[in-house]
Amino acid sequence: MGINYFRYVSLTLYVYGDKNQPTQPKHHMRITRLAIILIGMAATLSACVTKKKYNELDQTLKMAQNSQTDCEAKQAKSAVAIKKLNDQVKELQSTVDSMVTEAKAIEKEAKGGGQLVNMLKDMSVITPAQAETVNQSLQQISAAGLSPESMKANLISNLKSSIGGESDTDITVSSDKGNLYIDLTDHMFFNSGSADLTPHAKDVVGKVAKILLAYPDMNFMIEGHTDNKPIHTATIQDNWDLSIRRASAVVRILQKQYGIKPERMTAAGRGEYQPAGPNDTPAHRAENRRVTIVIMPQLDDYMKLLIKK
Numbered sequence: 001m002g003i004n005y006f007r008y009v010s011l012t013l014y015v016y017g018d019k020n021q022p023t024q025p026k027h028h029m030r031i032t033r034l035a036i037i038l039i040g041m042a043a044t045l046s047a048c049v050t051k052k053k054y055n056e057l058d059q060t061l062k063m064a065q066n067s068q069t070d071c072e073a074k075q076a077k078s079a080v081a082i083k084k085l086n087d088q089v090k091e092l093q094s095t096v097d098s099m100v101t102e103a104k105a106i107e108k109e110a111k112g113g114g115q116l117v118n119m120l121k122d123m124s125v126i127t128p129a130q131a132e133t134v135n136q137s138l139q140q141i142s143a144a145g146l147s148p149e150s151m152k153a154n155l156i157s158n159l160k161s162s163i164g165g166e167s168d169t170d171i172t173v174s175s176d177k178g179n180l181y182i183d184l185t186d187h188m189f190f191n192s193g194s195a196d197l198t199p200h201a202k203d204v205v206g207k208v209a210k211i212l213l214a215y216p217d218m219n220f221m222i223e224g225h226t227d228n229k230p231i232h233t234a235t236i237q238d239n240w241d242l243s244i245r246r247a248s249a250v251v252r253i254l255q256k257q258y259g260i261k262p263e264r265m266t267a268a269g270r271g272e273y274q275p276a277g278p279n280d281t282p283a284h285r286a287e288n289r290r291v292t293i294v295i296m297p298q299l300d301d302y303m304k305l306l307i308k309k
Contacts, residue, residue: 129300137303144307151306155180158305159211170204171211178302180295182208183276190289193231195224195245197253205250208293209258218301221266222247222254223292227285228272243269250291 141151156173159180172183189201197205212220224246226239236242247267254260272279275288297305 131300137300137307140307141303146306154307155305171207178297178299180297180302180305182211182293182295184208184291184293189291190246192227192229192285192289193233193236193242195236195242195249197249202253205253206258209254209260212254212260212264212293212295213258215295215297215301216261216264218295218297219264219266220293220295221268222250223274223294224248224250224267224269225274225276225288225290225292226272227288228275228279229285239271240269243271245269246289246291250293 146154152175155175159173159182160171170184174181174183184201184204189198189204190196191198212218224243226243226246228239231239231242236245244267247269251262251265251267254265255262272288276290277284277287279285279288
């Protein structure tokens with residue numbers, strides 16, 4: 001706008017100024033002077049507007065440059081984030097693939113176990129009801145992904161839950177070849193050469209009774225043990241005889257004091273031939289004078305014990 005105005009004033013000067021100066025009257029001279037003034041004003045005005053416009057454009061440019069810098073920084077951050085997300089997606093996909101593979105293996109194993117159970121049922125080794133229980137247990141074990149160590153821990157925990165938990169030190173529970181073993185670990189269970197239980201031993205037998213009563217369908221055998229000191233008295237022939245007497249003493253307490261059905265129990269003697277440890281000290285011999293309860297569960301009962309209650 002300032003530049004066009006300047007051109008207009010310049011044209012006026014040309015028309016009314018120098019071109020006709022020799023013959024210009026006085027009022028034309030005044031017009032000439034006025035035009036010169038207007039030219040100065042126009043130049044000044046034009047210079048002012050241009051600088052202001054320049055500053056505005058310069059500020060706009062700086063803002064645009066700053067915005068571009070911000071965009072580039074955000075783009076770089078986005079690229080890093082996208083790469084990280086892609087890596088996470090790959091990792092998750094790998095995990096999913098592993099889980100699918102594992103699930104297929106478990107399913108295949110479960111089907112194989114189910115076929116074995118059906119075979120045992122067809123051979124009348126187990127009843128149809130037992131087969132159903134075993135299959136359900138296998139499915140639960142597969143779904144939970146239980147390891148052998150976890151199942152063993154569950155078995156011990158389930159058995160000892162009847163006596164208040166695993167912290168009890170009077171009783172040791174173990175498993176071997178499908179049988180469950182409850183060892184009564186009191187070091188003074190029997191006095192040397194005697195089949196009479198000590199007072200504390202009778203309390204321990206009471207704890208065993210709670211376990212046995214909690215599983216009324218399981219049969220079991222009571223095994224008596226001796227140390228290696230030979231014995232022969234008017235009433236006891238040898239360590240075989242003594243070990244059977246010790247087992248029978250426990251059986252009678254379980255039957256008479258705790259009401260356990262006698263048809264569930266068997267009394268057996270191991271003599272001195274399955275010691276818990278060496279017979280080299282009085283303390284070690286006391287450990288060998290003991291009783292072991294061997295629980296012989298049916299397959300369906302055993303499988304149920306492997307799952308935490």
